[in-house]
Amino acid sequence: AQSVSQHNHHVILSEAASLELGCNYSYGGTVNLFWYVQYPGQHLQLLLKYFSGDPLVKGIKGFEAEFIKSKFSFNLRKPSVQWSDTAEYFCAVKSYNQGGKLIFGQGTELSVKP
Amino acid sequence: GAVVSQHPSRVICKSGTSVKIECRSLDFQATTMFWYRQFPKQSLMLMATSNEGSKATYEQGVEKDKFLINHASLTLSTLTVTSAHPEDSSFYICSARIERGWNEQYFGPGTRLTVT
Numbered sequence: 001a002q003s004v005s006q007h008n009h010h011v012i013l014s015e016a017a018s019l020e021l022g023c024n025y026s027y028g029g030t031v032n033l034f035w036y037v038q039y040p041g042q043h044l045q046l047l048l049k050y051f052s053g054d055p056l057v058k059g060i061k062g063f064e065a066e067f068i069k070s071k072f073s074f075n076l077r078k079p080s081v082q083w084s085d086t087a088e089y090f091c092a093v094k095s096y097n098q099g100g101k102l103i104f105g106q107g108t109e110l111s112v113k114p
Numbered sequence: 115g116a117v118v119s120q121h122p123s124r125v126i127c128k129s130g131t132s133v134k135i136e137c138r139s140l141d142f143q144a145t146t147m148f149w150y151r152q153f154p155k156q157s158l159m160l161m162a163t164s165n166e167g168s169k170a171t172y173e174q175g176v177e178k179d180k181f182l183i184n185h186a187s188l189t190l191s192t193l194t195v196t197s198a199h200p201e202d203s204s205f206y207i208c209s210a211r212i213e214r215g216w217n218e219q220y221f222g223p224g225t226r227l228t229v230t
Contacts, residue, residue, distance in 0.1 A: 036221075043223035044158075044207070090157065102148070102209070102219055104158045 004093050006105035013081050014113050021076040021108050023091030032094040033074040034102070035065055039087045047089075050074065061085070083114045116142050118210045120222035127198055127229055134194045135225045137208030143188035144210035148219065149181070152205040164191040198229040 007022035025031065035047040048059025055067040065076045074091060091105040117140040127133050137147055145166050150158040162172045162183050170183035180202075182194040191210075195202055207224040211217055 044221040046218075049218075100217070101160060101163065103160065104150075106157045107155075109155070 004091055004103050004105040006091050006108050008108045010109045012111045015083055016080045019078040019081045021089055023074045023105055025072050025093045027093055027095035027097060029095060029097040033067055034092040035076045036090045036092060037087045081112050083112045086110060086112045116212060116220040118208065118220045118222040120208055120225050122225060123223060124226045129199055129229055130197055132194055132196045133198055133227060134192055135206055137191045137222055139189045139210040142212055145188065145213050146211045147185060147191040148209040149183060149193050150207045150209065152207060158207060195227065200229045203227055203229045
């Protein structure tokens with residue numbers, strides 16, 4: 001079945017550690033790719049998005065993601081995490097083969113220890 | 115930036131009653147709005163796509179008679195959970211799409227529904 005998969009359910013890091021969260025999708029055709037963050041008790045916020053062009057996209061708060069078309073992947077990275085990055089992270093894909101609906105991955109809970 | 119509001123933020127209702135949740139785009143018009151449901155520690159599941167002036171499109175497995183969606187204006191969509199049951203308890207999130215540029219979606223803060 002077509003889907004969006006996030007590899008890690010829960011990631012625990014110490015401050016200043018590097019972060020990489022995996023995201024793979026199985027939709028064909030043209031896709032737009034997104035990472036959202038949900039801080040505890042808050043609503044979803046867009047971290048970054050890829051529509052076209054440079055496959056390495058930079059977002060807010062020092063996050064970046066790389067679109068690798070051949071691997072159907074859009075992994076999220078941050079060189080040095082902070083305690084304030086503790087949140088739930090969602091990868092999402094908009095596939096035009098699916099009528100342009102935004103489909104979310106399962107989410108990855110990131111806990112950063114001070 | 116584009117802002118989407120939801121009301122109420124939390125609601126507790128008795129089993130068998132109906133609950134209406136409002137979703138508003140505050141500073142833009144949205145022909146299309148989306149309703150998602152999020153269970154604890156899980157992802158957002160798309161329930162339906164709400165189109166202004168026409169019937170909503172429901173995802174497979176979502177009961178349209180139970181989750182009534184009305185998109186009467188370009189800034190307001192409502193979700194009514196009819197004859198609510200405890201298993202309907204969840205976090206409901208709406209999203210509105212800007213119909214220009216990249217057609218980006220903006221999310222509301224969500225509504226926590228608890229059915230007792």
